[in-house]
Each structure stands twice: as structure tokens, then as C-alpha cells.
Amino acid sequence: MNLYDDAVLVLKEYEGQDELRQAYLDHLAAHPDGLWKACHADHVTASAVVVDPGHGRVLLTLHRKLRMWLQMGGHCEPGDATLAAAALREATEESGIPGLTLLPGGPVRLDRHAIPAPCHWHFDVQYAAVAPPGAAHAVSDESLDVRWFAYDEVADVADESVVHLLEAARARL
Numbered sequence: 646m647n648l649y650d651d652a653v654l655v656l657k658e659y660e661g662q663d664e665l666r667q668a669y670l671d672h673l674a675a676h677p678d679g680l681w682k683a684c685h686a687d688h689v690t691a692s693a694v695v696v697d698p699g700h701g702r703v704l705l706t707l708h709r710k711l712r713m714w715l716q717m718g719g720h721c722e723p724g725d726a727t728l729a730a731a732a733l734r735e736a737t738e739e740s741g742i743p744g745l746t747l748l749p750g751g752p753v754r755l756d757r758h759a760i761p762a763p764c765h766w767h768f769d770v771q772y773a774a775v776a777p778p779g780a781a782h783a784v785s786d787e788s789l790d791v792r793w794f795a796y797d798e799v800a801d802v803a804d805e806s807v808v809h810l811l812e813a814a815r816a817r818l
Contacts, residue, residue, distance in 0.1 A: 648680055649673065651727040652689060655751055655770065662755050669755060669768045679768075682720045687766040691731035692718020693747065693774040694810050695740050698818055703799060703811055704782055706739050707790040710761075714794075714803040716810055718769065719787070728752070732772040740791060741783025745774040753813040756806045773814035 646654075656669050669689065678684045694716040695704040705714040717739040718732060725731035729747055736745050754771040784791050796815065800808050 648721060648725055648727065648731075649677065652680055652770070655728050659752055659755065665755050665757060668757065669770075672768055680721045687768060688720070689728075689768045689770060690718060690720055691725075691728045691735060691770050691772070692716050693732040693736040693745070693772040694753075694807070694814050695736055695742065695745060695774045695776050696811075696814055696818070697776045697780070697793070699778065700793075701796050702793045703796060703814075704740055704742075704776065704791060704793050705799070705803060705807065706785075706788040707792070709787055709789050712789070714792075714807065716771065716807060717774075718771070728770050729772060732770070733774065736772075736774045739785045739787055740776075741785065742776055742780045744777040744780070746777075748773045748775065748814065748817050750817060753817050754810050756810065758806060771810050771813075773810075773817055 656666055659666055673679045676684050676686055680689045708715050717736040719735045721731045733747055752770045753773045756769045758767055760767050782791050799811050
């Protein structure tokens with residue numbers, strides 16, 4: 646199975662957000678290259694919100710280009726075998742935390758959001774990752790900062806999409 650086949654399977658099995666899920670599937674059906682940044686007709690991305698349930702906190706990155714507090718994530722790469730692997734790779738790279746584990750059950754949420762040109766939209770498949778006890782984070786080249794926030798602080802620093810993602814992750818926990 647290749648990444649495209651995995652993405653289609655993951656989306657077909659995803660429960661909820663039916664209209665949005667169908668938009669993702671329609672996009673992939675119309676664009677066999679729809680997982681790659683080079684697809685200027687929008688593309689699928691993978692992300693993961695990193696949580697530390699024992700301390701009731703979430704790790705967010707201050708995105709260098711967008712200057713917003715967001716979950717870790719980004720573009721799929723040729724070495725990614727699955728969307729889950731892409732999300733985990735991105736979360737590990739951007740958080741600097743080895744040993745993250747994705748919550749079982751697949752993605753916790755889908756979020757389609759506008760991005761700067763030349764593309765127009767990211768079809769983000771969002772997972773949740775649990776940080777190991779005592780995890781130390783680091784700031785990557787893609788971030789201005791990486792910081793832990795208490796669950797109840799997220800609405801004060803991040804947009805609604807991150808708040809909804811955290812809610813979905815906590816419900817999965």
C-alpha cells in the first residue's frame with residue numbers, strides 16, 4: 646500500500662465530519678498528486694497535537710510564517726508510508742521530542758484551512774500524540790517558539806481550529 650492508498654483508506658474509515666471527509670476524498674479522486682505540496686490545486690497535510698495528559702497540557706508551536714500558535718504538522722514527504730507516519734514525523738521534528746506515540750483509532754479531526762499562495766487550502770488530517778513522561782522539547786527551524794500550555798489556556802493563544810483539535814484529542818483520551 647502506498648501513501649495515497651493509505652490516505653483514501655484512512656479517510657473512508659474516519660467517522661464524523663461527513664461532508665468535509667467527502668471533500669477530502671473528492672480532492673484525492675480528482676488529484677492523484679493531492680498529497681504533495683507540488684499540487685497547487687490544494688493538498689492533504691498531516692498534523693498532530695502533542696498532549697501531556699498527566700500534567701493537563703498541550704505543546705504548541707509558534708509557526709514561523711503564520712505567526713500563530715498551532716499544533717505540529719505539515720506536508721507529506723516521499724518517505725512517509727502512511728498519514729499517521731507523516732503526522733508523527735512532523736510532530737517529532739517540530740517538537741524535538743523523541744518517543745511520541747499517536748493515540749490509537751486514527752485521526753481525531755479533519756480541518757480544511759486557507760493558506761497563502763500559490764496554494765489555497767490544506768486538507769489537514771489531524772492526529773493526537775502523547776508525550777512521554779519528562780519530555781523535553783526544542784524549537785525547530787520552522788518555529789519561532791515551542792511552549793506548553795495548560796488545556797484551559799489554549800483558547801487564549803490559539804485559534805478555534807486548535808481548540809477543536811484539543812477537544813477531540815481529550816475526548817479520545
